[in-house]
Amino acid sequence: xxxxSFLRDKLVPISTVVLLLIAVWYVAVIFxxxxxxxxxxxRAGTEIAYSDLVRNTMAQERPVxxxxxxxxxxxxxxxxxxAITSKRSLVYHAWITLSATLLGFGIGxxxxxxxxxxxxxxxxxxxxxxxxxxxxxxxxxxxxAPMIIVVLNAIGIAGLLPKxxxxxxxxFFPVVVGMVKGLRSPETIQLDLMHTYxxxxxxxxWKLRWPSSMPYLFTSLKVAVAISLVGAIVGELPTGAVAxxxxxxxxxxYYGQTVQIWAALFMAAALAAVLVMVVGFAHTAxxxxxxxxx
Amino acid sequence: xxxxxASVVSARNLGLTFQTSDGPVNALTGVNxxxxxxxxxxxxxxxxxxxxxxxxxxxxxETPTAGAITVNGMTPEEAxxxxxxxxxxxxAALYPWRTIEKNIALPLExxxxxxHEQKARIERTLELVNLTGFGKKYPxxxxxxxxxxxxxxxxxxxDADLLLMDEPFGALDEIVRDHLNEQLLKLWARxxxxxxxxxxxxxEAVYLSTKIVVMSPRPxxxxxxxxxxxxxxxxxxxxxxxxxxxxxxxxxxxLRAGHSYDE
Numbered sequence: 001x002x003x004x005s006f007l008r009d010k011l012v013p014i015s016t017v018v019l020l021l022i023a024v025w026y027v028a029v030i031f032x033x034x035x036x037x038x039x040x041x042x043r044a045g046t047e048i049a050y051s052d053l054v055r056n057t058m059a060q061e062r063p064v065x066x067x068x069x070x071x072x073x074x075x076x077x078x079x080x081x082x083a084i085t086s087k088r089s090l091v092y093h094a095w096i097t098l099s100a101t102l103l104g105f106g107i108g109x110x111x112x113x114x115x116x117x118x119x120x121x122x123x124x125x126x127x128x129x130x131x132x133x134x135x136x137x138x139x140x141x142x143x144x145a146p147m148i149i150v151v152l153n154a155i156g157i158a159g160l161l162p163k164x165x166x167x168x169x170x171x172f173f174p175v176v177v178g179m180v181k182g183l184r185s186p187e188t189i190q191l192d193l194m195h196t197y198x199x200x201x202x203x204x205x206w207k208l209r210w211p212s213s214m215p216y217l218f219t220s221l222k223v224a225v226a227i228s229l230v231g232a233i234v235g236e237l238p239t240g241a242v243a244x245x246x247x248x249x250x251x252x253x254y255y256g257q258t259v260q261i262w263a264a265l266f267m268a269a270a271l272a273a274v275l276v277m278v279v280g281f282a283h284t285a286x287x288x289x290x291x292x293x294x
Numbered sequence: 295x296x297x298x299x300a301s302v303v304s305a306r307n308l309g310l311t312f313q314t315s316d317g318p319v320n321a322l323t324g325v326n327x328x329x330x331x332x333x334x335x336x337x338x339x340x341x342x343x344x345x346x347x348x349x350x351x352x353x354x355x356e357t358p359t360a361g362a363i364t365v366n367g368m369t370p371e372e373a374x375x376x377x378x379x380x381x382x383x384x385x386a387a388l389y390p391w392r393t394i395e396k397n398i399a400l401p402l403e404x405x406x407x408x409x410h411e412q413k414a415r416i417e418r419t420l421e422l423v424n425l426t427g428f429g430k431k432y433p434x435x436x437x438x439x440x441x442x443x444x445x446x447x448x449x450x451x452x453d454a455d456l457l458l459m460d461e462p463f464g465a466l467d468e469i470v471r472d473h474l475n476e477q478l479l480k481l482w483a484r485x486x487x488x489x490x491x492x493x494x495x496x497x498e499a500v501y502l503s504t505k506i507v508v509m510s511p512r513p514x515x516x517x518x519x520x521x522x523x524x525x526x527x528x529x530x531x532x533x534x535x536x537x538x539x540x541x542x543x544x545x546x547x548x549l550r551a552g553h554s555y556d557e
Contacts, residue, residue: 189387192355196381197404198374207400211391290391291432 022068032064033057066259074263094267096244097232100160104167105228112175120183137173146238167231171224178220182213218283225275302488303329303352309360320513321347334489336499337507344514345492349458353381379456380449384464386441388433395429398448405452419447439470457489500542510552517552
C-alpha cells in the first residue's frame, strides 16, 4: 500500500533540486565576477590569490551575478528592516504591483467568462470574436503597454487602473479559451437530457454548462493570475518607475544595482507562486464541494 | 392513413433521411406502428436499423423527414413541451457533481416542483428502483448497475406516463442485466407506464415485452411486429418455457429475414 509521505514526496526531491541550483549558481558567480577582480588587481599592479578572488567575487557591490546570500540579505534588509510604508521597502513595492495584478486579474477573469458565454451561445459572436481574441495576443505586450498608459493618461485616467488594464489584456485570453472549451465540454447525452426536460437555455447553462466548466475555469485562472503579474510589472515600466516591482527592476538597471534587480525578481517569483497556489487551493476546494473523487 | 390519436405513440409511414457528406442515409423508412397505453414495446435489430432513431424521434431529439407521428395525440415537440416522457439513455448520464438525490431532483428543479414535493418524489422513486439509502452518494461511489437504476429513477421522478429506454442495460454484465430486467418488469407492473425499450438482446426483448418490433438496416425499417402471448406476470424461469422459446425463434427468424449477415 502506497502511503503519502511529506518527507519522501516533497521535501527530499524539492530540496535536492534547490541545493543543486544554488551550487550551480555559486560556481557561475565565481566565473562571471572574476574578470572584474582580475582587472582591479591588474590596475593596482598586484597579484590576487585564488582564495581572495573567490571571496571577493561573492561580495561585490555591483556584481554581474550576485551571490544567493547577497540577494537573500537584500531581500531581508528591504522587507524586514524597512517600514512597509517606506519607498525602500520591497513589501511596499510588491503591494503596489499586487494590487494592480489582482484588479487586472479580476477584470480579466470576468471579461473572459463573459466573452466565453457569448461565444458559446451566439454563433455570430463565435465567428466574429474568436479571431480578434487570438489576434490580440499576437501583439507584443511591451509594445502596447506604453500606448495604453499614454492614451488613458490623456483622458485623465492614471494610477492603478491603467496598469490593471494591461494585466487584464493578458489575463482574459486564457480564461476565454479555457471557458469556451469548458462550457462546450458537456457530452451530447447530457445536453440531450436537458432537451428532453424542455429546459430553458438559462437552466441548461446554470445546471449543466457552468458546473461542467469548473475544472477548465480554474486551470485557466492559474495561467491568468501568473500572467496578470507579468502584465502589472510590464505596466510599471513606462510609468517612469515610480513604484512597484517593475519600478524596482527599472531603477536597478539604471543604476547597475544588480542585487536590487535580483531581489525584485525573487519577490515577483514568490508572489506569482503564492497567487497560483491560492487559485490551486480554490480549485481543490470547489472540486471537493462538487463531490469529486478524492 | 392517419395516425391514431388514441395511441400513446402512433407512426404512419414515418421516415428519416440524414444528409451526410457521403450522400443521403435512410435511417428509417415507412414505419407504421401504434403503441397502446400500458404496452411494453421492445425495438430489436442490428445496429443501423433505426431503432434508436425511432426512439429519438418520439423524444423530439430528431425530426422525421417523411410521414407523420403523434405522441399522446400531439406532435413530439408539443409532447416534449408537456414533459410527456422520461428518457433513459445508454449511459446513465448522471451529473457527477450532483449526489444521486440531487440528480433525481434535476428534472424536478427544472419543472419547478417545490422543495417539499421534490423530497417526497426522490424518496418514492429511490424506493421504486431499490436505491433507498443511496441518495447522498455521488455517482462514482455506485456500481454501473446502480447508476443506471438511478438514471431510471430520474426518468420516473416527474411522473411521465411514457418511458423511453435506449439500451439502458447494454453496458452491463448479464447477471446484473437479468436482475434489472426482473426489477423493471415489477416496476412496470406497479406504475402502469407505457415503455418503449430499445435492445439488441433477443432474450431481453422477449422477456420484457408485450409487443416486439423487429427491425433491419439499409434502409432502417420494421420487418415484423410480434404480439407476445406470454402472461404479464413473468418470473425469470419463464425463459425456459416452450412458449418463450417459440417467440424468441420468431424474433430470430425476423432478424435473419430482414438482414443479410452474409453480405
